[in-house]
Each structure stands twice: as C-alpha cells, then as structure tokens.
C-alpha cells in the first residue's frame with residue numbers, strides 16, 4: 001500500500017453576513033500565487049449568489065447547494081471534499097495546492113473543522129491551515145453584541161481580517177477602530193490582525209497555519225507564532241478579572257505551560273478527562289508537548305471540542321523553547337481548573353486537589369478515546 005500524499009492545507013474563511021468574505025475571496029483568487037486553489041463555497045437555496053460573485057475560477061470550484069454549512073451541509077461538505085480528492089487522484093482535476101472553504105455568515109466554523117478532523121480519511125489528506133475571520137470595522141462591535149455566532153467566529157480565528165476600515169468613523173486610527181481593536185484583542189489574543197486594504201494579503205492569510213512538515217526550515221509559520229502562547233498569556237495578565245456579563249466575556253483564551261515532561265499515558269489521561277468533561281466548551285486548543293518518553297522530539301497537537309487531530313511528532317524543538325505549551329480557547333471554563341488538572345496528571349498536584357490516580361479511578365470519570 002502506498003502512503004497517501006502530503007496533506008493539503010485547508011483554510012476556513014468565515015465572518016458574519018456582509019463582512020466582506022466574497023469580496024476578499026474574489027481579490028485573493030486574482031493572485032496568480034493562488035491559481036492552484038480549490039474553493040468550496042456555500043450557497044443559500046437555489047440562487048448561487050456567491051458563485052456569481054466569485055470570478056476567475058472554473059474547474060477548481062466545488063459548489064454546495066443545500067443551505068447553511070454549519071448544519072445541513074456538513075455531510076455534503078465531507079462528500080464534496082472526498083469528491084475533490086477523487087477527481088484529483090484520478091487525474092480528472094488538476095493538482096491543487098490548497099483548499100479554501102468559505103462559510104456562510106451565520107455558520108459556526110467549528111463543525112466545519114470537526115467534519116474534517118473527525119473523518120478518518122480526510123484528516124489524513126487535509127491539514128487545517130487556519131481559520132480566517134473577517135470583521136467589518138464599521139458594524140463589527142454591534143454584530144458581536146447581537147450575535148454569539150460572530151463571537152465564536154472571532155474567538156477561534158488564527159487571523160482576523162478587518163474590512164471596511166475605509167468607512168469607519170474617525171478612520172483606522174480613530175476611537176471606534178481602537179475600541180474594536182481592544183475588544184478583538186481580548187476575545188482573540190492568539191489571532192494576528194490584518195487590514196483588508198493592505199496590498200499583500202495572500203501571504204498574510206494563507207500562511208496562517210503551522211505546517212509540521214516544514215517546522216524547521218522557515219517555510220512555514222513558526223511554531224511559537226502559530227501557538228501565540230505569549231500573546232495569550234499577556235492578554236490573560238491584562239484582562240484577568242473582567243466581568244462576565246457580555247457573551248464575549250464568557251469565552252477566554254488561556255495557556256497551560258510546564259517545564260517538566262509528561263508521560264504519554266498521563267497526557268492522554270489529561271486530554272481524555274478534559275474532552276469528556278468540557279468538550280462542548282472547548283472551542284479550540286493547540287499545543288506542543290514535551291513527552292517524557294522522547295523529550296527532545298516534541299509532539300504538536302490541536303483540536304476542536306472533543307476531537308483531536310492526529311498528533312505530529314517533530315524531529316526537534318524548532319524554536320528554542322522546550323516547554324509544553326497549550327493554548328485553549330474555551331467558553332465558561334476556568335483556566336485554573338484546567339491548570340490544576342494538568343498539574344495532577346503531571347504528578348505535581350496542588351494543595352486540596354486530587355492527583356491523577358484519584359481522577360482516573362473516579363467511577364464518575366468518562367473514559368475518552370485513545371489517540372496515540
């Protein structure tokens with residue numbers, strides 16, 4: 001049996017209704033550097049609105065036609081990706097370099113990621129190269145106030161693209177723009193931000209993911225940049241005690257770090273418990289882990305809710321920092337709870353908290369899936 005080809009980068013382009021997704025996609029697809037991109041576009045009903053607006057793509061476009069990507073199209077999305085692979089593998093379509101999925105404005109991007117990550121074959125053929133969220137600089141704040149979906153789209157972003165900065169009152173350096181920037185910093189400290197008016201958006205957008213295959217050679221985003229653990233820790237220190245009334249205040253990004261290596265079994269146990277107890281609230285997590293069995297070869301993990309992408313072992317620490325660093329984006333989940341859980345599995349329980357044995361022999365604990 002031959003090995004499957006290297007996984008194709010898959011980028012999810014999301015953002016609320018009218019945020020400027022199609023406008024951006026049209027612009028990106030004019031860039032010759034993206035000529036080998038396949039685009040999966042969601043449509044509403046029978047009117048292929050987005051398709052009519054997307055130019056300069058012919059064979060690379062796969063259209064979905066049954067409504068909202070976040071629900072009914074999920075099965076169809078898997079089918080469309082499988083069909084795309086089949087056509088490429090048997091030569092009916094040209095080789096492609098990447099896939100971009102544009103979600104509808106109302107979609108929760110997590111199920112899109114889940115349908116790829118949770119699929120045994122698609123998870124081998126695609127790697128999540130990033131979630132790019134468009135935020136309208138004029139209506140962004142009001143949209144975040146009114147729509148929890150928009151908050152989630154921002155919270156799980158790797159990159160945020162600000163659109164319509166040309167229309168914002170006071171200009172890109174004015175008070176309204178600054179207030180939105182502060183809010184986005186709190187909600188998505190791990191996401192870098194670019195202005196859609198900037199000229200070279202292609203590189204800024206499609207380089208959002210970490211590619212383990214090129215971890216050491218500078219061709220991919222650096223591990224530290226992908227994780228953004230420092231930015232998340234800084235945001236935590238800054239915003240520590242804020243109130244939790246607004247719905248975007250319920251979502252928090254936080255880090256768990258450790259110098260000490262953790263055994264594979266203990267790390268599995270930690271993830272199992274975390275996913276079993278808090279899966280639905282775990283919007284996204286990513287990390288690099290120092291395993292006791294081979295501390296010189298870190299393991300990169302990431303996932304969405306209860307699903308973990310197959311972990312990738314790197315030949316060496318690429319960035320000089322050999323600590324375990326996890327970044328979690330979660331709703332209604334206290335960072336201290338997760339840190340205590342990790343400490344317990346690391347064998348360094350805090351006062352008044354159970355150790356790993358107490359946690360795993362707890363008859364109420366729900367065993368999760370093994371993934372190593």
Ligand SMILES: Nc1nc2c(ncn2[C@@H]2O[C@H](COP(=O)(O)OP(=O)(O)OP(=O)(O)O)[C@@H](O)[C@H]2O)c(=O)[nH]1
Nearest residue numbers: 016017018019020021022023105163164165167196
């Ligand atoms: N002035 C200005 N207008 C923009 C910008 N980006 C998008 N627009 C306009 O905003 C409107 C909505 O843009 P679309 O690209 O259709 O937004 P969308 O996110 O694809 O919208 P849905 O498909 O409804 O979710 C269009 O009229 C665009 O021309 C921008 O940066 N500046």
